[in-house]
Amino acid sequence: MIDVKQLRSDPQRFIDGARDKGIDVDVPRLVKLDEQMRALKTKMEERRAEQNRISKETGPQIGKLKGQLKSASGQAKAALEKQIRELEERPARLKGEIQGLGESLAKLQPEFDALLLSVPLPPDPDVPKGKTADDNIEIKTWHPKWFDPKKSFKQNKGFAPKTHIELVRDLGLVSFERGVKMAGTRHYVLTGEGMRLHQAVLRFALDFITTEHGFKAMSVPVIVRQECMVGTGFFPAGREQAYHIEETSRGGGHDLYLTGTGEVGLMGFHQDEILDAHSLPLKYATVSTCFRREAGAAGKDTAGLYRIHQFDKVEQVVICGADEAESRAWHKKMIGIVEELLQRLELPYRLLQCCTGDLGPKNADMIDVESWMPGRGPDGADGRPTGAYGETHSASRLYDFQCRRLNMRYKDEKGASVFCHSLNNTVLASPRILIPILEMYQNQDGSVTVPTALRPSMGGAQRIGG
RNA sequence: GGUGGGGUGGCUGAGUGGUUGAAAGCACCGGUCUUGAAAACCGGCAUGGGCCAUUAGGUCCAUCUCGGGUUCGAAUCCCGACCCCACCGCCA
Known part of the structure; x- marks a missing residue:
């Protein structure tokens, strides 16, 4: 607000x-x-x-x-x-x-x-003006020594890649048919090693953000009351995106909503509280299931694991003092954490400065992180996709817009109540992150090598299939 | 699902119609004392908003979960909502 x-x-x-x-x-x-x-x-x-x-x-x-x-x-x-x-x-x-x-x-x-x-929070003056995601500006790229996205997959690895859809089918990692049978379009079932890999990346990401970066691990509700959705700034603008549980129509006290991100629970945690100034900044992380209706996205990314109604995400938030410089520093820091994680997984990525038109109502500034997905993008001469970056992370800076709605404050040196600043960023969302992992780590024989960083959480397994 | 009990300031907790924005205690802040700290003692200490002054502040309004109502007047009485707690039943 x-x-x-x-x-x-x-x-x-x-x-x-x-x-x-x-x-x-x-x-x-x-x-x-x-x-x-x-x-x-x-x-x-x-x-x-x-x-x-x-x-x-x-x-x-x-x-x-x-x-x-x-x-x-x-x-x-x-x-x-x-x-x-x-x-x-x-x-x-x-x-x-x-x-x-x-x-x-x-x-x-x-x-x-x-x-x-x-009324949305105005974008910061240094955010480039633009209408859509096409106007976002690439500000950095990174790739491991063994894979340069500027070259074709074949040039990098010596064989033509399969898409993740083909890989999960051939390796038996996902059943889309069963997911659709049970829950409808954009649903899926992770099976066998698919589920294990999913759990491994989540565990890896939560361990990483807590153990190595000092964020406090939390388990928060994913079913919340409307006040929580309004407070965190997802309503009213994002009402169409959230699943709605109509408890009042069957005699319940109030309706509930499924959260589309762990940010809701992490930020709602201190709603209506006056925080101890000395406790700031608060650094919280959660792993939670996220639900999104994807209304308005009909026909977009219909195949595969990219755009689905239910997924799991490790999310990080920072609640800090009302100081622009501090806020900006945390934004950089949180992006750096994600870069470190992707580098640990050896996945090529780029940072995008989002333009004004791509910002949500609550953001003053947003940096997207996109990972390279060889099975994505336009088809080449051979009728096969040539690869493209796909969004895997999004880091937002909100000033006090969210904390004002949440009524989350602290007392400054003069004893005056001040609204906190808040920031959030994905740590890792799966199964979407499985797309670059499977596609990047596939071998010519159809197997997939397990990234070194994930092996401890995969019972030491070095590859899937083959 | 059943039956009771209850929601008062940062916390505990008094207060059943008229200077009660609200006793008391704790916590917190300042002071006295002390070599220093603690203890003791003294003092201060809610929030939001409007208007004026904007350095300090002044003034008015609202706020005892929320929304209605009764009344000249409501924390106090009535109705509704929401939430919490206890016990029983069921249960991952």
């Missing part, structure tokens, strides 16, 4: 920000609503102050008179009643007026709330 005070002092910044992100939201309307509501509120508070003043001076009198009334009779009683009536009349008139103002205010409130939640 944006800071309303900032909106008042510089609405143009938010108008431009929404435009650059390609998000349609009526910022001027929000500004106008804010003005109207403040005027109403001021008026109402004035009336209420008057009411309070009057009732403070007449209240005790009324109480006293009512006490006397009990023992009074005849003419004395009538006089007392008259006196009480007069005293009671004064605040009663104000009451109606206050109620009217309150009603006017209540009429505007829902629109104001909805609009405020919809």
Whole structure:
């Protein structure tokens, strides 16, 4: 959520920000609503102050008179009643007026709330302007000595590659048919060594982020209430993307939503808390199952393990003080962690500076990490794919946008409450990461070598198949 | 699923219609004392918002889970929602 005070002092910044992100939201309307509501509120508070003043001076009198009334009779009683009536009349008139103002205010409130939640965080000035992912800018590439993505797979390894879809079929690692039978399109079943490899990369990634980088391991809910989705900034914009469990329609207290990332649970953890400043930064990591409806992605990446409704992900978040330099430093650090992990797995990757149009509502800045997938991309002369980078990670910097919604604060040196800054990044998402692993590590005989880094979590196995 | 009990400040916990934004304790901050620390003692200590001053602050409004209601006046009474706890039943 944006800071309303900032909106008042510089609405143009938010108008431009929404435009650059390609998000349609009526910022001027929000500004106008804010003005109207403040005027109403001021008026109402004035009336209420008057009411309070009057009732403070007449209240005790009324109480006293009512006490006397009990023992009074005849003419004395009538006089007392008259006196009480007069005293009671004064605040009663104000009451109606206050109620009217309150009603006017209540009429505007829902629109104001909805609009405020919809205004995106403006992108940072140094984020390149652009409309779609095509406008993202490559800022770095890396590859191991034994594989250069600039050359063809055959040039690198001496034989034509299979796609991961062919590999998992031939090696019996995944059953798409059974997944679809049970749960519908974009579902799958990991079988045998496929499941073991999946678990091995997850375990490797969680061990890596906790043991080597000091993140605290957590297991968090993946079924959460709406407040948690709104607080973490996934709602309202991403409502279509989340599975919805309608518990209220069957008598439950409230509906629930399946989370699309462990970020929700990690960030929701401290919702409505005032954190000890000395405890910052907080570094949390979780491995959790992620659920995504992929609404609007119909026809896109329909085959294979790339775009699926359910997967597992190791996620990292950092909650730090409200300091831009610190925030930026953590962003770099979190990207560095992922680079180190991919280098350990010896997977070629590149870093992309996302353009304004590719940023979500809650991000000021986002760097995507894409891994090289030989079975992806346009077909070559032989009718086989020539390879392409595919997104495997995404590192976001959010300033206080998320913590403001979550009401997550700490006390600064002056004792003032300040909203924390937050950041998040994928550590590793599987089975998507299995695509580059299987495709990169395949051998001419159809087997797949297990990356050295994963062997300890694969019971020492050196290869799959063959 | 059944039956009870309960939601008050950072925490514990008083408070059943009228200076109660809220006792007390703990925690925290400042001071006295001390070579230093602890103890003791003294003092301070909620949050959000509007307006004014913007260096300090002043002032008003709201807030005792949330939303309605009763009342001149609600932490206190009524209704609803949500949440939590205990016991029983079932159960990975």
